[in-house]
Amino acid sequence: MDLDKSRLIAGVSVKYLSDALRRCGSRFSVSALAKELGTEYEPSVVARLIGLQYLKREEAPDRDRLSLTDKGKHLAAVRGIVPMPRQVADAILADLLAKVHRVNQDDWFLHCVERVTVFGSYLNAAAACISDVDVMVLLTPKEKDYDRFTARQNEKYRNSKRIYTPKFHPVFADYFDTLDYLGYRRHSLHLAPENQAWLLKKRVPHRVVFSVNDADSVSPVIVAAA
Numbered sequence: 001m002d003l004d005k006s007r008l009i010a011g012v013s014v015k016y017l018s019d020a021l022r023r024c025g026s027r028f029s030v031s032a033l034a035k036e037l038g039t040e041y042e043p044s045v046v047a048r049l050i051g052l053q054y055l056k057r058e059e060a061p062d063r064d065r066l067s068l069t070d071k072g073k074h075l076a077a078v079r080g081i082v083p084m085p086r087q088v089a090d091a092i093l094a095d096l097l098a099k100v101h102r103v104n105q106d107d108w109f110l111h112c113v114e115r116v117t118v119f120g121s122y123l124n125a126a127a128a129c130i131s132d133v134d135v136m137v138l139l140t141p142k143e144k145d146y147d148r149f150t151a152r153q154n155e156k157y158r159n160s161k162r163i164y165t166p167k168f169h170p171v172f173a174d175y176f177d178t179l180d181y182l183g184y185r186r187h188s189l190h191l192a193p194e195n196q197a198w199l200l201k202k203r204v205p206h207r208v209v210f211s212v213n214d215a216d217s218v219s220p221v222i223v224a225a226a
Contacts, residue, residue, distance in 0.1 A: 010048035012040045021076040074215045083129035085190060089122055092133050092189055099182050100210055110153055110174040111139040116210035117194060123205055138194040139178060
């Protein structure tokens, strides 16, 4: 089975959700799904997947146990990501860093990118092909005063036709628009807000490729101690 892997289901990209469900198996706990989804997980994901009929709760007594519906089994069977040549992955990262420069220089964006961190298969220098480019970005408001920031954002979106979903408060409008511009929904780029605690807790090798404090430096690969 194949599917548009740039699509989101319950707020999670199909390519990661299908891989996570496949690793979990037909029956699993909420905590097991959270572990497999990593930074893509949030508590509302389970309820949304149940509502969309990809998952169902096991009958009592263990309400923490989940199982795949037939629809969920089809999703888990989605064909894996097609690897891309390293040159293509390099171009994706270069494009992201060019967008970072624009975000930090353009006053239209109310947030700046303080740090860009790469992890995953891209860090394997010996690999000729890469599954996708895994990146975390740290965004911070350019205006540090909350009231002034809110006023600037209200002015920016005064005539916007944006419809806010219950998942996000309007105060995050520019934050998520900036993530979208950087490539949050781009095919072959897995871009997520920075979660350094997760990187260190899971001992995930990673490398800082951009820091606003020293934009010309690239850190070595960091492997957290066991």
